[in-house]
Amino acid sequence: MxxxxxxxxxxxxxxxxxxxxxxxxxxxxxxxxxxxxxxxxxxxxxxxxxxxxxxxxxxxxxxxxxxxxxxxxxxxxxxxxxxxxxxxxxxxxxxxxxxxxxxxxxxxxxxxxxxxxxxxxxxxxxxxxxxxxxxxxxxxxxxxxxxxxxxxxxxxxxxxxxxxxxxxxxxxxxxxxxxxxxxxxxxxxxxxxxxxxxxxxxxxxxxxxxxxxxxxxxxxxxxxxxxxxxxxxxxxxxxxxxxxxxxxxxxxxxxxxxxxxxxxxxxxxxxxxxxxxxxxxxxxxxxxxxxxxxxxxxxxxxxxxxxxSVKCDSSMLESGGVLPTQPETKPVTAPQNKPVAGVQIYPNPVNQYLNLVAINGFELSGKFITLSNASGSVVMQKRIVSNTEKINLSSVNAGIYILTVTDGKDKKVLKLIKM
Ligand SMILES: [Zn+2]
The missing domain is CATH 3.40.390.10 (Collagenase (Catalytic Domain))
Incomplete structure (x- = not known):
């Protein structure tokens, strides 16, 4: 035993x-x-x-x-x-x-x-x-x-x-x-x-x-x-x-x-x-x-x-590059079904000309855009003068960029792929 x-x-x-x-x-x-x-x-x-x-x-x-x-x-x-x-x-x-x-x-x-x-x-x-x-x-x-x-x-x-x-x-x-x-x-x-x-x-x-x-x-x-x-x-x-x-x-x-x-x-x-x-x-x-x-x-x-791969980024949904809210912006207090003011960019990925369009009442005119590469270096800055803008990116190298649209108070951040 x-x-x-x-x-x-x-x-x-x-x-x-x-x-x-x-x-x-x-x-x-x-x-x-x-x-x-x-x-x-x-x-x-x-x-x-x-x-x-x-x-x-x-x-x-x-x-x-x-x-x-x-x-x-x-x-x-x-x-x-x-x-x-x-x-x-x-x-x-x-x-x-x-x-x-x-x-x-x-x-x-x-x-x-x-x-x-x-x-x-x-x-x-x-x-x-x-x-x-x-x-x-x-x-x-x-x-x-x-x-x-x-x-x-x-x-x-x-x-x-x-x-x-x-x-x-x-x-x-x-x-x-x-x-x-x-x-x-x-x-x-x-x-x-x-x-x-x-x-x-x-x-x-x-x-x-x-x-x-x-x-x-x-x-x-x-x-x-x-x-x-x-x-x-x-x-x-x-x-x-x-x-x-x-x-x-x-x-x-x-x-x-x-x-x-x-x-x-x-x-x-x-x-x-x-x-x-x-x-x-x-x-x-x-x-x-x-x-x-x-x-x-x-x-x-x-x-x-x-x-x-931008699959972590819900702004890359097939509906287009609309990115109404970002971590840097204040939380959206509006009801979810109310259209949120923002910026739409297309095409994305882009070869040469990138179009920016203000949507749902967002004011694009008078704001500055900054294009930064993945390491944070600024490759382009520009002042926007209307609510629809076409930007020539032919001199920008291929890669992933962050596009920031701001006037110092209101800020939108979008991810962009340059082909
Ligand atoms: Zn192992």
Missing amino acids: KILLLLASFLLIFNFNSIAQRHCGSTEYAKLNPSVSYREISGNTFNAAARDTFSNEVITIPVVVHILYNTSAQNISDAQVRSQLKALNDDFRRMNSDAGNTPAAFKPFAADTRIEFCLAQVTPQGKPGSGIIRKYTNKTGFSLDDAMKFSASGGDDAWDTKSYLNIWVCNFSGQALGYASFPGGQADKDGVVIQYDVFGTTSKVRPVFNKGRTTTHEVGHWLGLKHIWGDNSCGNDGIDDTPQQSGNNYNCPSFPRMSSCSPNANGDMFMNFMDYTNDDCMNLFTGGQAKKIRSQFALNGKRNSFLN
Whole structure:
């Protein structure tokens, strides 16, 4: 009896450990799909004007979350989804509240990647949306076979993966908490899969994965990062400022955690988002990882198309470029069905001549327009003398611009793409 009890408790402990330790399926997925995960995209099928990143540009990635549920528990709340977006933004901008836990020896390497995420406000059809899709599935669990990415197999089809980061949240059977496709993979399978109860920081998330770091880790893969130990004993992750370590770390070691190939007394960077430690143990990306991530957005980078994705911006709805309210303006107090004064611009994207038209009583005449590029530099300023104006933009380089119309009191801000 004693032996049986001992055996039972051993099995319990073993089972508990296998659940409570982080496992990520991305490496296995890449091995299962070598031609998918690392394949070069042939040809440039992206029509909008490509451009390089600006040095300090903050890149915003529109996200669509596909919630696939078989039970009500799997149908996670909007609040849980939003808490994950906040965690992603905090972690990638190094605004995470536990950034102070990075050991002093590693603090000089910690970096703000200048990548942000938003729930998409515009659907691929140009309709308003919340960036959250809920869909019942008769599948009780999903695996690495990508079934969750296709409606035909109980999942939900990806939105255009050149403009949206697709995240499928579902019951992901097995040990792994999630997996990601690496940049350059097959378009309709591109994105990140996350187990529903480790997504976000509120509601139904389970310890010890309740700080949203599974998604931070998987999005790190989606942006080209490897595991910090290079998926080999004393392997190489291709990043200069992450120390070599013999393997992954589980749970939360104490600093310094030495391993057989530690280059110095600081040992493993086990608190890096690309290790396997618990959520409340992780707290940084490095400058080298930030550089690698940002290289995906450069000209010819696999994620370059996101520089032209404006799916976070509801002014890009198919009805036209009307943008009545902006964060900079005062809240609209008028009833919602009352037309709001504003500026309409067309065409957008624009090749040469941009038309500005005042609508619903807005006074355009006498205001100044300022055209700024994504890094905030002003490329054009002009005083408007009538309520309809045609501006020649042929001398402006291709890219995304912010157009501000103001007289110092009233201000309208619009996003503009120059082809
Ligand atoms: Zn991983």
